[in-house]
Amino acid sequence: MTGAGIQEMRLSLFLGKGMALTTPEQRTGQSVRGRFDLTDRVAVITGGAGLLGAHHADAIAEMGGRPVLVDIDGDQAKAIADRVAKRYGVQAVGFSADISRAESVAVMVQRVIERFGHIDILINNAARNPSQQSLDGRTGITSRLEHFSIADWHSDIAVGLTGAFLCSRHIGIEMARRGRGVILNIASDLGLIAPDQRIYRRPGLRDDQQPVKPVSYSVVKHGLIGLTRYLATYWAGQGVRANALSPGGVQTGQDEEFVTRLTNLIPLGRMAREDEYRAAVVFLVSDASSYMTGANIVIDGGRTVW
Numbered sequence: 369m370t371g372a373g374i375q376e377m378r379l380s381l382f383l384g385k386g387m388a389l390t391t392p393e394q395r396t397g398q399s400v401r402g403r404f405d406l407t408d409r410v411a412v413i414t415g416g417a418g419l420l421g422a423h424h425a426d427a428i429a430e431m432g433g434r435p436v437l438v439d440i441d442g443d444q445a446k447a448i449a450d451r452v453a454k455r456y457g458v459q460a461v462g463f464s465a466d467i468s469r470a471e472s473v474a475v476m477v478q479r480v481i482e483r484f485g486h487i488d489i490l491i492n493n494a495a496r497n498p499s500q501q502s503l504d505g506r507t508g509i510t511s512r513l514e515h516f517s518i519a520d521w522h523s524d525i526a527v528g529l530t531g532a533f534l535c536s537r538h539i540g541i542e543m544a545r546r547g548r549g550v551i552l553n554i555a556s557d558l559g560l561i562a563p564d565q566r567i568y569r570r571p572g573l574r575d576d577q578q579p580v581k582p583v584s585y586s587v588v589k590h591g592l593i594g595l596t597r598y599l600a601t602y603w604a605g606q607g608v609r610a611n612a613l614s615p616g617g618v619q620t621g622q623d624e625e626f627v628t629r630l631t632n633l634i635p636l637g638r639m640a641r642e643d644e645y646r647a648a649v650v651f652l653v654s655d656a657s658s659y660m661t662g663a664n665i666v667i668d669g670g671r672t673v674w
């Protein structure tokens with residue numbers, strides 16, 4: 369017998385009698401490209417009128433999905449949805465809702481289901497993104513732990529955590545009933561590490577007046593990663609997956625000194641461009657990540673590695 373013949377015999381013994389050689393696509397019925405496809409999937413994106421929300425919508429629409437942009441700024445959400453619908457030739461809608469209020473979330477979910485029949489994807493992306501500056505813009509004193517107001521604490525938690533909980537509950541119940549769905553929580557590199565408060569310093573201020581990243585941001589982002597793990601196991605048996613994406617800071621015209629200080633903490637030597645999370649979002653909300661749940665993908669230029 370020739371070498372090739374022996375090889376063939378070994379292969380047929382290994383595969384079992386009568387088993388034909390097949391490609392992975394033939395075995396699973398899905399090509400790699402097909403796994404990223406989102407044709408007709410309905411995706412609710414909270415904070416859809418914001419910087420990254422609009423990119424999530426673009427990414428979903430590019431893959432054939434139907435983005436539903438939900439924001440407290442309903443006019444802006446609708447304007448972005450119109451632009452997305454025109455650009456990609458898909459259905460895209462904007463809804464006004466305050467996700468920190470249970471009634472508002474219930475109405476929004478009901479309206480989306482009336483319009484599309486179901487929801488395949490939820491991206492918990494809205495945040496209050498508290499400023500490091502004081503309310504009067506002069507000093508950083510009000511963001512400091514010693515002075516951080518209980519009102520700001522409650523507002524930040526209400527949007528970032530309570531809002532994500534309410535949307536996950538209302539939409540997750542529907543997904544579990546249908547036996548399929550994906551939840552993606554947008555956390556942050558600051559969901560893994562503490563803020564390095566030195567990068568927010570302003571010249572001419574006493575140490576006890578320097579602005580800081582507020583404690584609520586850390587708590588919300590760490591909390592979202594915890595919520596992800598909870599949801600992932602809670603509905604695993606009903607076909608609902610939940611994962612988190614932890615982005616690093618996006619460069620959007622911040623002052624040069626701040627950018628240099630932050631960049632020095634990032635192995636790749638730069639902040640993110642605003643479109644650099646799009647592909648990861650598609651991966652996480654599509655069948656490409658079908659065996660992934662409870663995970664947190666960190667895309668931060670390596671900041672949390674240092």
Ligand SMILES: NC(=O)c1ccc[n+]([C@@H]2O[C@H](COP(=O)([O-])OP(=O)(O)OC[C@H]3O[C@@H](n4cnc5c(N)ncnc54)[C@H](O)[C@@H]3O)[C@@H](O)[C@H]2O)c1
Pocket residue numbers: 414415416417418419420421438439440441465466467468493494495496497527531554555556557614615616617618619
């Ligand atoms: N931009 C970054 O550098 C960066 C980095 C890491 C993580 N993130 C996270 O990504 C997400 C999006 O960030 P972004 O930069 O697009 O923020 P953004 O401030 O541009 O957008 C947030 C959106 O949430 C909306 N919102 C606030 N309160 C709401 C409420 N009660 N109900 C409904 N919508 C509400 C706002 O109106 C806004 O449109 C946030 O969770 C943020 O923490 C952003």
